[in-house]
Amino acid sequence: MDHLRKRRDFLAAAKAERAGAASFLMQGRDRGDAGTIRVGFTVTKKTGNAVVRNRIRRRLREAVRRVLPEAGQAGFDYVLVAREAALRTPFDALVREIERSVRKVHTPRSNAPHGARKAGGRPERRTSSGPSPEVASTEVAGAAAGAPEAPSDDIKPTPADGGPPA
Numbered sequence: 001m002d003h004l005r006k007r008r009d010f011l012a013a014a015k016a017e018r019a020g021a022a023s024f025l026m027q028g029r030d031r032g033d034a035g036t037i038r039v040g041f042t043v044t045k046k047t048g049n050a051v052v053r054n055r056i057r058r059r060l061r062e063a064v065r066r067v068l069p070e071a072g073q074a075g076f077d078y079v080l081v082a083r084e085a086a087l088r089t090p091f092d093a094l095v096r097e098i099e100r101s102v103r104k105v106h107t108p109r110s111n112a113p114h115g116a117r118k119a120g121g122r123p124e125r126r127t128s129s130g131p132s133p134e135v136a137s138t139e140v141a142g143a144a145a146g147a148p149e150a151p152s153d154d155i156k157p158t159p160a161d162g163g164p165p166a
Contacts, residue, residue, distance in 0.1 A: 001068060004040030004077060013040065013079040019104035021097040023086035024060065027079040028105030037072040039064055043082040056086045063094045071102040078105070 004010060016029035041060055043053040060080050072078065086094065159165050 002036050002038045004038050004079065009077060010040055010042070010079055013077050017105045019101035021101050023083055023089045023094055023097055025081040026101035026105060027081070029077045031075050031077060033075045035075055037068055037074060038077045039068065040079040041082065042079060047082060047084050052087060056082045059091065059094065060086060063091065063098050066095055067098045067102065071099055073106060
């Protein structure tokens with residue numbers, strides 16, 4: 001079992017399948033070769049100071065060492081993004097969470113409409129907070145047809161708009 005060291009490997013795993021747990025988020029990617037299992041750990045400064053981050057990393061590393069040789073698949077990269085709960089979770093529960101997450105990463109997704117994922121592995125998100133596409137298309141169609149806008153009572157036309165002089 002090797003460690004991930006290059007940023008591009010972490011980024012590639014971030015676009016792949018994922019499985020959440022209370023103590024961490026596991027990301028798993030099939031490299032498409034029959035090489036060894038590789039593992040990376042991410043523990044952000046948000047979780048605590050260096051001492052806390054290193055304790056979390058050591059606990060996750062040991063739990064992974066116990067689980068992945070049997071449960072992991074050759075040719076896969078796994079990244080564990082730690083959460084603060086990884087420090088407080090009992091070690092046996094941490095091992096069970098890793099086992100469950102590995103199974104979930106390897107289970108093919110069903111073609112369910114809810115939570116459907118695009119090719120990058122992430123759920124589709126709406127990028128605008130405006131009206132839905134159906135509403136927007138009817139509004140554009142109405143404006144394109146030359147439908148006059150209803151005048152507003154609090155906006156008075158100016159001479160430039162063809163209104164009476166002030």
